[in-house]
Amino acid sequence: MKRTLLFTLALFLVYQSLNAQTSPPSDIGTIQQNFRKLNVLGSILYIAAHPDDENTRLLAYLAQEKHYRTGYLSLTRGDGGQNLIGNEQSELLGLIRTQELLAARRIDGAEQFFSRATDFGFSKNPEETLKFWDKDKILGDMVWVIRKFRPDVMICRFPTTGEGGHGNHTASAILAQEAFSAAADPKRYPEQLKHGVSTWQAKRLLWNTFNFGNTNTTSEDQFKLNVGTYNPILGKSYGEIAAESRSNHKTQGFGSARQRGDAFEYFKTILGDAPKTDLMDGVETGWSRIPGGNVIGTQVAAITKSFSNLTPEASVPALVELLGKVDMEFGNDKAMQTVRLIPSRVEDYTFWHQQKTKEVKDLIAACAGLWFESYAAEPSYAVGDSMIVNNQFVFRSRVPIYSVEIYGGGREILKKMSYDAPMSSSSEVNTLSFNGKGKVPSATITQPYWLDSPHSIGSYTLAKDTLAGNPENPDAPKVTYTFNINGKDISYQRSIVFKYVDPARGEIYQPLEITPPVTANIAEMVYVYNNPAPQTIQVKLKSFTNASGSISIKPIPGWKITPEKIDFTGRKKGDEWTVAFSAGPTETKSNTVKFDVITTVNGKSFSQGLLNIKYNHVPAITIFPPAQAKLVNIDLKIAGKRIGYIAGAGDLVPDALREVGYDVHQLSESEIINSDLSVYDAIVIGVRAYNVNQRLAYEQPKLMEYVKNGGNLVVQYNNNNGLVTKAIGPYPFQVVNQRVTTEDSPVILLDNDSPVLNYPNKITQQDFNDWIQERSVYMVSNIDPQYKTPLQMGDPGEAKSNGSLIVADYGAGRFVYTSLVFFRELPAGVPGAYRLFVNLLSKPAKTAGVGYLK
Missing domain, CATH: 3.40.50.10320 (LmbE-like)
Structure with missing residues (x-):
């Protein structure tokens, strides 16, 4: 099963921030929950x-x-x-x-x-x-x-x-x-x-x-x-x-x-063993799990019982003492001699020491009203540059604090403050705060670790096996804070983020970006050629530091690229500019090649683009995909020009159609209901539109009228659950959960004379080569005889189905429903998928008494 690295270089305009501050919650409910968790070791x-x-x-x-x-x-x-x-x-x-x-x-x-x-x-x-x-x-x-x-x-x-x-x-x-x-x-x-x-x-x-x-x-x-x-x-x-x-x-x-x-x-x-009364039957989940733990458990119970919602800081001295007790018991020689008798218990001992130490420290910070964070002065820095980091803490209680030390990720001191007497808030002053700056080196690009290298169909390539398990990069830039509270040094880490104020949304947090010096975004993912004329390849550059260098396209056999390179000098951080190359095939045979854009800055070469993904429910995502695209030279004939598109769940098909020369217009509901749809050579409905667009049930009669009057309607796949109407076509059929998941499964051409297999491109078995991931999803069954079924396919060892593509004449027009995965194949530049999809868009003219004119 083949896959391609589908990095979209469009910048999405839906804005988003990090949904939480860098400090963990410290409300009374969270504190109470965390006290209860402190007594559980399971x-x-x-x-x-x-x-x-x-x-x-x-x-x-x-x-x-x-x-x-x-x-x-x-x-x-x-x-x-x-x-x-x-x-x-x-x-x-x-x-x-x-x-x-x-x-x-x-x-x-x-x-x-x-x-x-x-x-x-x-x-x-x-x-x-x-x-x-x-x-x-x-x-x-x-x-x-x-x-x-x-x-x-x-x-x-x-x-x-x-x-x-x-x-x-x-x-x-x-x-x-x-x-x-x-x-x-x-x-x-x-x-x-x-x-x-x-x-x-x-x-x-x-x-x-x-x-x-x-x-x-x-x-x-x-x-x-x-x-x-x-x-x-x-x-x-x-x-x-x-x-x-x-x-x-x-x-x-x-x-x-x-x-x-x-x-x-x-x-x-x-x-x-099967559980009888509890999931944890036979597992000790209290402090008695570890030698000496009963003493700690008793102390935790006492602190929990005496905790006051109105004065949480009153619990801090006891929690600091508890932290020392945890360290002492876990480091107790007698206890360690006991656990060493059973090697497996040594690791269990160490594991729970680490877990409970962190929990106690977090409770100390929460009860003390201690808030602190580190944020960069700018949203992005080029790898190797130093970044200005703002470090803030606010101490909102009367718990004594003797010193504060703040370190960068490389243990460089950002701030160190010591006091002869404990600093604590007086009755007149409710907070102790600090806001200082320091420089931290930006070590590595903040690329998700699983996307650092090309990968196979089924698994990502990891630089180290020990990275497995991590949801995000474990080496994100951090700052360490060490507070001496009640005479004990307690250290915490905070990730460095970027925050700013949006006039409409207030304070916004987003992940810090460590970037290449200059990124290169290629305008299109795929450049499709159906004649030898060269095309312009635009590349948008963005500098994240002061930079001079050059940009070039790595030479490609069978293609002519001009110019060989384009120099740039004196670019400042934040500069954006566009350069253009010309690329054309030097051979007539069909072929598909990838090309790389290489940016050289200060003697080092980079080949990375910039992609931002922003939605309201998750933090902003920034990655640096390969500065790479495809050149596809195919024998492709086009008929018609204007395409109306009705969006579904989201796909890249409209961009793919524009790439081969179509004029694609996204249709609004008002245009569907009120405008003259006959101006469109074809109307395409996006994937799962009948699942996500409730208004299609009301727009359907107008679309059927468009077909009846001579239009060409192409509907892409829908899930069989949650259809807004079952009357998708002019005649009955049923969407079912049937798929062909093997992308190279044989395809049988049942009707070699079908217009969709002949006009304007002659479709052969070769057009089903090099498809990716799958062939067809949510196919159709119970197909009315009015529909023609030109294709048949099935996974190895399974019955074959005619339900991947159905076509029917209706009035003077044509209706097409297809569950073929064009939404995957077209962005991937699969030649045969382009040729077949163009045929679906191209309704040949009729001549009296003869049928379709090929």
């Missing part, structure tokens, strides 16, 4: 294949009711699906869905992990999935996450027996079973044991059975939990929290209603 890892597979209600219950450290391991980032809110696909969609998952976790309280697996599209069986994923690599990532996270209990969303439908779903369960045992085996992935982890055996692996759609895998003899509990501290039930969490999956249209009242989750034991 962890649960939930495992599935994609964003949206997780059970957000169960995650919220485990994290915020039971206070377990709870994680979700999504094997993929959801890069193979369809985007219901924009036109990003593949890697770009995966970036958005990564942030959607992180936004969901901020609500339900769980942590987020990933493997290097890609979502390469719908898979019908686990065998195909594991082949493309490279089973050993993905299993290794899962073992690494398990050994780091050390879950007491693991939970699968899907079974190994196929009820989950998608091959990725079944594969995730198969891998989870193997990882359950492999993580405990020192002979499996022994290289991981050199990087700060040890083997780990979870107590049990459960399957969280389900009842959705037409599949019910639950039964009353299974272990079950009521997770519909109401949390008075949060003022919500876990059904309400789950709905808020799940509604972040906006690219998939998963806005959810809040649920209240009893809600049961069912479980089937796959490996390990």
